[in-house]
Amino acid sequence: xxxxxxxxxxxxxxxxxxxxxxxxxxxxxxxxxxxxxxxxxxxxxxxxxxxxxxxxxxxxxxxxxxxxxxxxxxxxxxxxxxxxxxxxxxxxxxxxxxxxxxxxxxxxxxxxxxxxxxxxxxxxxxxxxxxxxxxxxxxxxxxxxxxxxxxxx
Amino acid sequence: xxxxxxxxxxxxxxxxxxxxxxxxxxxxxxxxxxxxxxxxxxxxxxxxxxxxxxxxxxxxxxxxxxxxxxxxxxxxxxxxxxxxxxxxxxxxxxxxxxxxxxxxxxxxxxxxxxxxxxxxxxxxxxxxxxxxxxxxxxxxxxxxxxxxxxxxxxxxxxxxxxxxxxxxxxxxxxxxxxxxxxxxxxxxxxxxxxxxxxxxxxxxxxxxxxxxxxxxxxxxxxxxxxxxxxxxxxxxxxxxxxxxxxxxxxxxxxxxxxxxxxxxxxxxxxxxxxxxxxxxxxxxxxxxxxxxxxxxxxxxxxxxxxxxxxxxxxxxxxxxxxxxxxxxxxxxxxxxxxxxxxxxxxxxxxxxxxxxxxxxxxxxxxxxxxxxxxxxxxxxxxxxxxxxxxxxxxxxxxxxxxxxxxxxxxxxxxxxxxxxxxxxxxxxxxxx
Numbered sequence: 001x002x003x004x005x006x007x008x009x010x011x012x013x014x015x016x017x018x019x020x021x022x023x024x025x026x027x028x029x030x031x032x033x034x035x036x037x038x039x040x041x042x043x044x045x046x047x048x049x050x051x052x053x054x055x056x057x058x059x060x061x062x063x064x065x066x067x068x069x070x071x072x073x074x075x076x077x078x079x080x081x082x083x084x085x086x087x088x089x090x091x092x093x094x095x096x097x098x099x100x101x102x103x104x105x106x107x108x109x110x111x112x113x114x115x116x117x118x119x120x121x122x123x124x125x126x127x128x129x130x131x132x133x134x135x136x137x138x139x140x141x142x143x144x145x146x147x148x149x150x151x152x153x
Numbered sequence: 154x155x156x157x158x159x160x161x162x163x164x165x166x167x168x169x170x171x172x173x174x175x176x177x178x179x180x181x182x183x184x185x186x187x188x189x190x191x192x193x194x195x196x197x198x199x200x201x202x203x204x205x206x207x208x209x210x211x212x213x214x215x216x217x218x219x220x221x222x223x224x225x226x227x228x229x230x231x232x233x234x235x236x237x238x239x240x241x242x243x244x245x246x247x248x249x250x251x252x253x254x255x256x257x258x259x260x261x262x263x264x265x266x267x268x269x270x271x272x273x274x275x276x277x278x279x280x281x282x283x284x285x286x287x288x289x290x291x292x293x294x295x296x297x298x299x300x301x302x303x304x305x306x307x308x309x310x311x312x313x314x315x316x317x318x319x320x321x322x323x324x325x326x327x328x329x330x331x332x333x334x335x336x337x338x339x340x341x342x343x344x345x346x347x348x349x350x351x352x353x354x355x356x357x358x359x360x361x362x363x364x365x366x367x368x369x370x371x372x373x374x375x376x377x378x379x380x381x382x383x384x385x386x387x388x389x390x391x392x393x394x395x396x397x398x399x400x401x402x403x404x405x406x407x408x409x410x411x412x413x414x415x416x417x418x419x420x421x422x423x424x425x426x427x428x429x430x431x432x433x434x435x436x437x438x439x440x441x442x443x444x445x446x447x448x449x450x451x452x453x454x455x456x457x458x459x460x461x462x463x464x465x466x467x468x469x470x471x472x473x474x475x476x477x478x479x480x481x482x483x484x485x486x487x488x489x490x491x492x493x494x495x496x497x498x499x500x501x502x503x504x505x506x507x508x509x510x511x512x513x514x515x516x517x518x519x520x521x522x523x524x525x526x527x528x529x530x531x532x533x534x535x536x537x538x539x540x541x542x543x544x545x546x547x548x549x550x551x552x553x554x555x556x557x558x559x560x561x562x563x564x565x566x567x568x569x570x571x572x573x574x575x576x577x578x579x580x581x582x583x584x585x
Contacts, residue, residue: 047534050513051489098538105488106435106457111420113552114457117434121548122541 030076037083038067044090051101062090077148084141092134095126196353196377198410198447204332204357206286206309206576209234209255216240224248224258224268231256236575239290241265247274247295254282255307257575260290263312263567270295270318272557277318283307284578289568293317294557298324299338306330307578316340316562320427321347322366330579331356335566338363340559342425344371345389350401352408353377355579364388365421365559367430374401376408376446385415390426390553391433392419392453397442399469406443406472411451418455426553428546432539434458435488439539442466444499445476453484453491460484460509463502463531464495464539475499483508489538492517496531503528 042063049058066086073079099118106114212234219240221227225248227237237258244267250256258278260266268277268290277292277299284307291314292299299315299322302308308331315322315338322338322345325331329351338345338361345363347370348356355378362385363369369386372379372395386392393416397405416437426434433439435457440446442465453460461484463474475498484491484507491509494502494517504517504524514532516523545551 047532050511050515050534053511055515098534098541101489102435102458102538106420108488109418109420109435109455109457109486111435111457112422116422116552117457117542117545120541120545120551122544125544125548126537126541 030073030079031071033076033079033083034067034070034073037070037079037086038063040083041066041086041090044087048090048094048097051097052104077144081141081145084137084144088134088138088141091130091137094130095123098126099123194352194377194405194407194444196408198376198378198408198445199380200355200378202355202378204579206332206578207580208574208576210574212236212575214238217244218242228253228256228258234575238571239266243267243269245269245271245274247276248278249276250278250280250282250285252282253285255284255286255577256282257286257288258290259286259288259568259571259575261571263289263314264291264564266290268292268295272296272319276301277315279303280305280308286311286575286578288312289571290314291316291562292322293562295319297321299341300324302326302328302331304328308332309334309578311335312566312568313337314562314565315345317556317559319556321345322363323347325356326350329353329355332579333358334360336361337562337565338369339365339562340425340556341366342427342553342556343430344368344394346370347372348375348379349373350403351375351377351379352403354379356380357382357579359383361385362387365424365554366390367424367426367553368392368394368433369416369419370394371396371429372406372409373398374403374406376406376443379408380410380412381414382410382412383414386419386437387415387417388421388424389419390421390424390430391435391439392416392437392456394433394439394441395443395446396439397466397468397472404470404472406441406446408445409443409447411438411446411448413450414452416451416453420455420457422552423554425556425559426551428543428551431546431551431553432543434542436460436462436539437484437487438462439464440474440477442468442472443474443477446478448477448479449481451482453482453487455486457488458538459489459493459513459535460487460491461507462493462495462535462539463498464493464536465497467540471497473497473499475501477502478505479503480505480507485510487511489513490535493535494528494531495536495539496533497536498529498531500529502531 042059045062046055046059070079215227217239275297279301286309289312293316296319299318302325305328313336317340324347345366358381366389368391369389370393436459437453438461440463466472490511490513492512
C-alpha cells in the first residue's frame with residue numbers, strides 16, 4: 001500500500017470517528033471549546049502582561065475577545081483552529097512583551113539608557129524561537145483544518 | 154602583570170555556563186551543626202557564635218616606612234601575631250603573606266594609606282597563611298583583587314576601602330572562619346565582596362557598603378553559617394547574588410543568611426561588569442541555583458527587574474533553587490515584580506509575610522495552598538527574562554563601564570585607634 005493511500009485511509013478513519021463531534025454545527029460542544037480557547041488565550045495574555053501589573057484585566061479582555069471570536073465559528077473544528085491561530089499570534093508577540101517589561105521597568109527606575117538592555121541579539125534569538133513555536137502551533141491548526149475540512153466533491 | 158587566567162578561581166568562573174539565572178530564621182545552637190558536620194550542606198545558614206576578635210598579648214610592631222621601605226619587607230621580617238603598621242603614603246607594590254600566620258597588616262589612616270596597583274599588578278594583598286588580618290587601608294587599581302585570602306582558616310578585613318580593581322574588591326576563596334566588616338568596595342567588574350567555595354564557611358559580612366560594582370556580593374558555592382547583615386548594596390549592576398556553579402567545588406550553594414540589609418537601585422549600566430554580573434542586572438537579591446538560604450528583614454527597592462528572585466542556574470548541570478525562605482522583607486518599586494521564583498525549581502521555596510505589591514507567579518506571597526503551589530511551580534518568565542540578559546553577553550556587547558580609571562572612592566571612616574594591639578581574625582576559632 002502506498003503512503004498516500006495509507007494516509008488517506010487514516011484520515012478517513014479519523015473523520016469517521018470524530019465527525020459526529022467535530023463537524024457538527026454550533027452547539028454545546030462548540031461553546032465549551034470556545035470557552036476553553038478563551039481560558040487558554042486569556043491565561044497566556046495574563047502571563048505575558050504581568051510585568052505591567054495588568055494581569056487580571058488582560059486575562060478578562062483577551063479571554064473574552066478570544067471566546068467571542070471562537071464562539072462565532074460554525075463548527076467545533078473551526079473553534080479549535082481559530083483558538084490555535086489566536087494563541088499562535090500571542091506566542092509570536094511574547095518577545096515584544098518580554099522586552100517591553102524590561103523597558104518599562106528600567107524607565108521607571110530612571111536607568112540611563114534602558115534600550116541598551118533591550119535591543120540586543122538575544123532579543124532577536126527570542127523572536128526567532130517564539131516565532132518557531134508560534135509557527136508550530138499555527139501549523140497544528142492548519143493540519144487540523146485540512147484534516148477535517150468538508151469534502152468539496 | 155600576571156595573566157588573570159592563571160588564577161584557578163578565574164578559570165573556574167570563566168567556564169560559567171548561564172544564569173537562568175535563601176523556616177529557620179534566627180539562631181540555632183552550635184550543637185546542631187556538630188550533629189552532621191561531615192555533610193558539607195548540613196550546617197544551617199546561621200549559628201549562634203561570636204565573631205568578635207580578641208587582642209594578642211605578645212607581638213612586635215614593624216613600621217613602614219619608618220623601619221622598612223616597603224610593606225613586603227616588613228611582612229618578611231614579621232613573626233606570627235605581629236603588627237605591620239603602615240604610615241600614610243602611596244605604596245606601589247603587591248604584598249603576599251605566605252608563611253606568617255596571624256599577622257596583622259594595618260594602615261594608620263584608612264584614606265591616606267593607599268596600595269596602588271597602577272593597573273599592572275595582579276593583587277593588592279594576598280594571604281595564604283591562616284588568620285591574617287588586614288585593616289584600615291585602601292587598595293586600588295590592581296588587575297585582579299584588592300585583598301585576597303585563599304585556602305586559609307581564619308581571616309578578617311576591617312575598615313578596608315577597595316576601589317577600581319580588575320575583578321574583586323575583598324575576596325575570600327576556599328577559606329573558612331572569617332569576617333568582612335566596616336569596609337567599602339566600589340568599581341569592580343565581578344563583585345565588591347566575594348566569599349566562594351566553602352561550606353560551612355563560618356563567616357560574617359557586616360556593616361559594609363558596595364556600590365558601582367558588577368554585583369555587590371557574590372558567593373559561589375558558599376554557605377553554612379554564612380551571614381550577610383546590616384550592609385548597604387546600592388547602584389551596582391546587581392545586588393546580592395549567592396550562586397551555584399559547577400566550575401567550583403561544593404555545589405550547590407547552600408545556607409546563606411541574608412538579614413537586615415539595605416539593597417537599592419542596582420541597575421547601574423555604567424558599573425564595570427563581567428557577563429556573570431550583567432546577568433544579575435536590575436535585581437536586588439538573586440538566589441541563583443541555591444538551596445536553604447534565608448532572606449529576612451531586608452529593605453529592597455528601585456530595581457528594574459526583580460526585587461528578590463530565586464532562579465535556576467544553568468551550568469553543566471541545571472541547579473534548581475529549593476528550600477529557600479524569603480520572609481518579612483520590604484520590597485518596593487520593582488520593574489517586573491517585587492518577588493519572583495523562576496522555573497524549573499526544586500520546590501519548597503517559601504515566600505511569606507513580605508511587604509510587596511507584585512509577584513511572579515501570582516500568589517507567591519500568600520498563605521495556604523496557593524502559596525504552596527506557586528512556591529513549587531514558579532514562573533518560566535522569570536528564568537526567561539534573566540536568561541536573556543546572559544544570552545546578550547554571549548552574543549554581543551552589553552552595557553558596562555570600565556574598572557580602571559573609575560571615580561576615586563569617597564573618604565571613609567577610619568579605625569578609632571590604629572595603634573591598638575593586633576587582634577585575632579575571629580573568636581572563638583573553630584576547626585583548628
